[in-house]
Amino acid sequence: xxxxxxxxxxxxxxxxxDDGQPIAIVNLLKFHDQAQYPAGSAEAAxxxxxxxxxxxxxxxxxxxIAEFGGExxxxxxxxxxxxxxxxxxxxxxxRFPTFAAVTAxxxxxxxxxxxxxxxxxxxxQEALVNRLEPPTPE
Numbered sequence: 001x002x003x004x005x006x007x008x009x010x011x012x013x014x015x016x017x018d019d020g021q022p023i024a025i026v027n028l029l030k031f032h033d034q035a036q037y038p039a040g041s042a043e044a045a046x047x048x049x050x051x052x053x054x055x056x057x058x059x060x061x062x063x064x065i066a067e068f069g070g071e072x073x074x075x076x077x078x079x080x081x082x083x084x085x086x087x088x089x090x091x092x093x094x095r096f097p098t099f100a101a102v103t104a105x106x107x108x109x110x111x112x113x114x115x116x117x118x119x120x121x122x123x124x125q126e127a128l129v130n131r132l133e134p135p136t137p138e
Contacts, residue, residue, distance in 0.1 A: 006127075011103075014129050018099040022132045024073060025102065027092040029054065030124040037120045051089065054121030058092065060114040061105075068105040069097040087124070099129065 032050030037043040043053070062072045074093040096102050105111070 006106075014099055015103070019131075020098050020100070022095060022097055023099055023102070024093055024095045024130045024132055026128040026130060027094075028086070028088045028126040028128075029090045029092060029122065030087050031089050031121055032123045035120040037116075043116075043120065048120075050121040050123065052121070053117045057114050057117035057121065060110075060117070062094075064108060064110060064114065065094060065096065065101075065105045068101040068108075070101055070105060071095050095132070 031054055035043065035046075035048040035050050035053035037048075037053070048056075058072075058075070065071065071094065072092070073095050075090065076092075077090050078088050096105075
């Protein structure tokens with residue numbers, strides 16, 4: 001369980017079926033106990049938890065995606081499992097007007113500065129891309 005980066009083949013498969021409609025990305029997050037900043041860096045001296053480092057990333061990502069029409073929908077810390085027993089510490093959901101907006105935001109030059117905190121805080125992640133559907137009628 002060491003997935004941290006986007007798989008180019010999976011990204012291409014999603015782009016191939018992108019219909020230009022809104023999507024949500026559901027992120028399942030597992031944090032390092034202690035942030036993994038490079039030794040000797042100012043951030044390493046702060047002694048942050050992995051969660052704290054990742055929250056720095058998240059705050060910057062939310063501000064960045066807003067410029068591309070995206071928004072945070074939900075953040076929740078895991079308190080237990082009713083089904084299964086996965087390793088996830090938190091769930092984070094973001095909505096985007098299109099998948100192209102996600103790739104544009106991730107390709108923005110400012111993303112590299114944010115990614116330092118993501119890498120330091122995150123032990124593993126799964127990101128599920130979902131088409132937004134209208135609620136099911138009762």
